[in-house]
Amino acid sequence: MITGYKAARNRPLTRGQKQSNTALAAVRAPVEHGFAHLRNWRVLGKVRTAPAWATALVRALLVLTNREVAR
Numbered sequence: 001m002i003t004g005y006k007a008a009r010n011r012p013l014t015r016g017q018k019q020s021n022t023a024l025a026a027v028r029a030p031v032e033h034g035f036a037h038l039r040n041w042r043v044l045g046k047v048r049t050a051p052a053w054a055t056a057l058v059r060a061l062l063v064l065t066n067r068e069v070a071r
Contacts (some may be wrong), residue, residue, distance in 0.1 A: 034062045 005017040006025050013021070038061060047054050 032068060034065050037065045038062065 001022060004021040005013055007013045038058065041061070047057070049057075
């Protein structure tokens with residue numbers, strides 16, 4: 001997992017660190033939005049099946065959601 005840079009009170013971020021955080025946020029945003037959409041789908045809370053199948057289902061739903069959001 002890649003995390004961004006964090007500023008301290010006595011050590012502000014450099015221009016390069018800010019640019020790095022911005023690039024990371026741009027890559028992370030679509031994934032976070034996909035998870036937010038999945039949280040709104042309450043039916044997933046009722047899924048009672050094998051974890052492997054549930055993982056495949058969630059992946060498929062994320063792909064469909066991302067395609068819909070990208071339009």
